[in-house]
Amino acid sequence: PPDVEALGRASWTLLHSITAAYPTRPSPSLQAETRAFLGAFARLYPCWSCGDDFGRWMRAEGGANAPRVASRDEFGRWMCEAHNAVNGKLGKERFDCERWEERWRTGWGD
Numbered sequence: 001p002p003d004v005e006a007l008g009r010a011s012w013t014l015l016h017s018i019t020a021a022y023p024t025r026p027s028p029s030l031q032a033e034t035r036a037f038l039g040a041f042a043r044l045y046p047c048w049s050c051g052d053d054f055g056r057w058m059r060a061e062g063g064a065n066a067p068r069v070a071s072r073d074e075f076g077r078w079m080c081e082a083h084n085a086v087n088g089k090l091g092k093e094r095f096d097c098e099r100w101e102e103r104w105r106t107g108w109g110d
């Protein structure tokens, strides 16, 4: 399997970039496809223990971590929280989710 760190960086780039390009008002069918994508992503992710944990995290907390995909802002923040859950598990610093859009969509100010 590919290097878990390089795979992770590339995958977070893909996932956050998807949220950055997501519509502000997605159709119900796109929201359903997005939820299905995330479930399939967790099952197919080629670091099996990573994907298993990610899938478990999405189903945990009585549904509180379930994907929120009703708008770009909601989805971007949810992805940031998902990434922070992995950061926490790995002992990495939490990212300030107020800044997700600056990092992944509009660019840092300076």
Ligand code: FAD
Residues within 6 Å of the ligand: 004, 005, 006, 007, 008, 009, 010, 011, 012, 016, 045, 049, 050, 051, 053, 054, 079, 080, 081, 082, 083, 084, 086, 087, 090, 092, 094, 095, 100, 103
């Ligand atoms: P990364 O965590 O890859 O982050 C890349 C960049 O994203 C950072 O430099 C920062 O600018 C930005 N960023 C950081 N946090 C956030 C955030 N919360 N929101 C928005 N942007 C942010 N690795 C393991 O060893 N074990 C695992 O179980 C594991 N599970 C994973 C599950 C998934 C779904 C994914 C996609 C990856 C997983 N990884 C796992 C990989 C791990 O998350 C990192 O990608 C890898 O360790 C490289 O880390 P990094 O420090 O280079 O930055």
